[in-house]
Amino acid sequence: MKLLLKYLLFTLMIFAGYEVFSQPPASFRSTSAPSKKLNLIREGYIETQIKLSNDEKAKFWPVYREYKEEVNSIRKAKLQNRLNKSKDQIQKDLEYDQQLVDAKKHYTKEFLKILPPDKVNRVFQSEREFTEELIKQLGERGTPDK
Incomplete structure (x- = not known):
């Protein structure tokens, strides 16, 4: 009986220790x-792709x-909206998409005040290329070697 109690206590301590050393909740992680x-x-x-001068760097970044x-912030709001399962979700999603388009239009005008059109085009192209490469590398990293 004493031995059974020891095993039970030992098992309890292991499970309690597991909880202590597990990952902290998402709210505590940075x-x-x-x-x-x-x-x-x-x-x-982006900087290597569009080759900014020092003056352009100071104004552009x-x-x-x-x-x-x-x-x-718009994308985060759109993601939060996806958790909402109401009829308004579709309309709200379209509104967030429009906000993204409006932001891109606005900042394209701002970028054109600083950079020539070919470099502005290259900024957006470089962003897409970077994202595609990142997704590709994450996909390769996530696949186990066989």
Whole structure:
């Protein structure tokens, strides 16, 4: 009986220890560090693709970061809307899509004040290329070797 009690206590301690050492809840984890690193890599990629002068860099990056912040907030709101399962979800989704288009139009005009049209086109093209490459690498990383 004493031995059974010891095994039971030991098993309980193992499960309790598992809970202590498991990952913290998402609310405690910081997601800003990986996204900051990713943003720096993205900016480096775009910069090499469009070959900015020092003057262009100084003017372009603050506007670009503002653009990315606005787009990300719209996308986050759209993602939150997808959790809403009401009739209005479809209409709201279309409104968020329109907001994304409007933001891109607005910032395209802002970018054109700083960069020539070919470089502005290259900014958006470089963003797409970067995202495609990122998805490709994440897909390759996620597939187990056989």
